[in-house]
Amino acid sequence: xxxxxxxxxxxxxxxxxQAMDQFKYEMASELGINPEYQSGYWGNISSRECxxxxxxxxxxxxxxxxxxxIQREGGFK
Numbered sequence: 001x002x003x004x005x006x007x008x009x010x011x012x013x014x015x016x017x018q019a020m021d022q023f024k025y026e027m028a029s030e031l032g033i034n035p036e037y038q039s040g041y042w043g044n045i046s047s048r049e050c051x052x053x054x055x056x057x058x059x060x061x062x063x064x065x066x067x068x069x070i071q072r073e074g075g076f077k
Contacts, residue, residue: 027056 011017028037033049042050 023057023060024053027053027060031056 011020025037028049031049031052033053034045036044
């Protein structure tokens with residue numbers, strides 16, 4: 001008998017929740033997503049639009065991490 005592991009979307013640093021929420025709203029605004037999300041309720045936003053917000057958040061975070069690594073390493077030679 002196997003146990004099912006329950007997954008959750010926990011932040012590793014709980015103090016980052018407010019910053020991540022702000023980041024999510026910035027991405028939604030940049031993408032021109034239906035402004036109903038501003039009330040804090042995302043239930044009226046399509047799955048496609050929510051996925052686009054999440055995808056852009058990940059792309060932006062990866063780009064920032066790469067930029068940080070390049071700066072720390074002194075760039076490519």
